[in-house]
Each structure stands twice: as structure tokens, then as C-alpha cells.
Amino acid sequence: MASRVERTEPPLVVIAGPTASGKTALAIKLALEFGGEIICADSRTVYKGMDIGTAKPSVEERAGVPHWGLDLVNPDEVFTAADFKRYADEKIVEIRARGHIPFLVGGTGLYIDAVVYDYQFGQMADSVRRHELEQMSLEELHRYCEENNVELPENSQNKRYVIRAIEQNGVNHKRNHEPISTSIIVGIATNRDVLRTRIKHRAEQIFDDGVVEEAKILGKKYGWSSEAMTGNIYPLVRHYLDGAITMQEMQQKFVVLDWRLAKRQVTWLKRNADVQWKTLEEAEHYLSQKLAHYRIS
RNA sequence: GCUGGAAUCGUGUAGUGGCAAUCACAGGAGACUGUAAAUCUCCCGCCUUUCGGCUUCGUAGGUUCGAGUCCUACUUCCAGCA
Numbered sequence: 007m008a009s010r011v012e013r014t015e016p017p018l019v020v021i022a023g024p025t026a027s028g029k030t031a032l033a034i035k036l037a038l039e040f041g042g043e044i045i046c047a048d049s050r051t052v053y054k055g056m057d058i059g060t061a062k063p064s065v066e067e068r069a070g071v072p073h074w075g076l077d078l079v080n081p082d083e084v085f086t087a088a089d090f091k092r093y094a095d096e097k098i099v100e101i102r103a104r105g106h107i108p109f110l111v112g113g114t115g116l117y118i119d120a121v122v123y124d125y126q127f128g129q130m131a132d133s134v135r136r137h138e139l140e141q142m143s144l145e146e147l148h149r150y151c152e153e154n155n156v157e158l159p160e161n162s163q164n165k166r167y168v169i170r171a172i173e174q175n176g177v178n179h180k181r182n183h184e185p186i187s188t189s190i191i192v193g194i195a196t197n198r199d200v201l202r203t204r205i206k207h208r209a210e211q212i213f214d215d216g217v218v219e220e221a222k223i224l225g226k227k228y229g230w231s232s233e234a235m236t237g238n239i240y241p242l243v244r245h246y247l248d249g250a251i252t253m254q255e256m257q258q259k260f261v262v263l264d265w266r267l268a269k270r271q272v273t274w275l276k277r278n279a280d281v282q283w284k285t286l287e288e289a290e291h292y293l294s295q296k297l298a299h300y301r302i303s
Numbered sequence: 304g305c306u307g308g309a310a311u312c313g314u315g316u317a318g319u320g321g322c323a324a325u326c327a328c329a330g331g332a333g334a335c336u337g338u339a340a341a342u343c344u345c346c347c348g349c350c351u352u353u354c355g356g357c358u359u360c361g362u363a364g365g366u367u368c369g370a371g372u373c374c375u376a377c378u379u380c381c382a383g384c385a
Contacts, residue, residue, distance in 0.1 A: 088337040164343035237340040
């Protein structure tokens, strides 16, 4: 009876938020203090070699705290939300088995929700069939759906979603309505102007660190058209290298793209009623209190 | 100083006598379960929840049934010449 608190399974600590909100640094600090291990819920840092452009936590930053979910595949390989969920589920079990606290940290809302609400994904795409479907126009796909009794997705103008609906023979939405047990979900609330400034500064940092060189190497090695290379900065570097835009235009455009990304990330997270929005300082305080019971001595 | 050109939404543009506001950028809101930093939708002069109402093409006049469009003057900017 007396040992009930200590025997409780450590919670899954989820720290979500837009890019450049400071969630990574907070997670590292708390993980160090409370014996945590970090799973990065980020659809871009899973790629090897994309270090500078994705603002992947550096080796120095990672020292002392195990990080999972980084460098899982090459940029020319396919990695999906379902792959991430499988991976993260596994890691959460392993981390807990070590008596540590799992931290799920990132800005990819789909990846986070997939884990937190235990999404059941539909059938994996067949690459040959998908290629065929991609050759069809949106009108043709709509006609195909009508003829084959496939229910259109809500956003029927989105070709990718229509193709996916065809692959699954309808729209698939299996999930839990409550977060998985023992999860604490915190969203990093940011002031608009502050976040904008942070994004701008980080952009300068990314260019100073040599993202152009990194992109050049990646482009040469893996080509520019893989999904991994569609992330914000890399297509811009390509245009810059082609001479289509100047260095200054590339830098400005990158800030715009990163800002829009941040907005979309917040839009996703906002509809999740289980997210507790807190500033960085509030989040640190709140999580420290919550985790005090589980401190590894 | 002279000559020519330009002035339209936050920005850049389209509109060459007939309901001004095209396209792009920037901005905003949102959707999104095996590509999610992807992809897609909507809004974007002002007022209005909507229906709708009101205003506007540098400024002031003029011509005309009717002017962003033609004319005159002025202002500002740009280019060329001095």
C-alpha cells in the first residue's frame, strides 16, 4: 500500500509545439533531471544526414540523455506515420522497462496523435498501384471513386487524400478517443512576435552552420525529389544553387516557410482538447511537479 | 532645368471609354490516420454573423450619358539629356 506511488508506471510525457518554440531544450533539461529518454516526434529528423536543415539536436545537446527517433532512415527511403508509431510504441515500452520516463517530443502532430490516441492505420500502399493512381487526374480519381463506391475524403480536392481513400477502399479512422493512460500532454504556447523572432534567428543560425553545403551533398547523393527533400529549406537551396533566387531571397523565403509551418503545427495541436497549453516556464514548472514522484535518484 | 515615362489592395502587377480590382507575393483562418516540414481548402479595400451595404485607381478640375482609362494643372517617383 505504502509503495503504491513508486510502483505506478512512469507517465508518457508529451511535449508538443511549433518549430523553434524551445521544446527540445526543455525536454532535455527535464529528462536530465528526472531520468528521462527522449523520442523525437519529428517527421524530418528521422532522416540521416539532414542535420542542419532540420535543426536536429546536436550531439553535444544529446549528451547525457538518450535520444530516439533520429537518423532512422536514409533520405531516399520511405518513412511513414505508421512506421513512427510502431517505433515509438516499442521505445516507450523499452524505456519504461529501464525504469526511465519516456518523453515524446516534437512538432509533427500526426506522429504524436498516432501514439497518444493509438491510431490503427489502414493498409499500407502498394507502390505500383499508387504510381498508377498518381498518373490519374483529380477528375479521373473522382470518377473512379464514384464507379467503385469509394467514399471521398472530406477534403476531396486533395489528390493525396483521394488516392489514399481508394487504397483503403474508403476512409479509415480507427483511434482511441482518450489519450493512452498515464500521459501528460503539454503544448508550448508561444507569443506570435516572439516565435517569429526566434524563427528568424534560428534561420540565420542554420545558414551560418552551412545548410547550403549540407543540402548540396544530400541532393547529389539522394536526388532532390524524394519526400525527405521537400522539407522547407532543401527545395530553396536547390533553387538558389540553380541561380533562380539570390542568397537573400532564399533566406527570407525560408523564414516565411518556417513561419507557415509553425502556424500549421499549432492549428493541428489546437484541436486536440487534451493538450494543456503552457509557456516554456509554466511547462517546466508544471512538469517538474508532476514528475517529482518519479525522480530517479 | 529640359524631355519622356509612371502613380490601381500591405507589396508588385492586370485592366486603353461601359458594373474597377486580374494574377502573384506577403498576411489570416482551417482541413488532414501508412507522403504530414507533405498535401489541400477558404478569406484577404471598409462595415456586416449572413443577406447585403459603402468606398475607392496620387491631388484638383475638365470633356462625356458614362472616366482607372481622354484633356489640363499640380504633387511625387523613375529614366534619359543637360
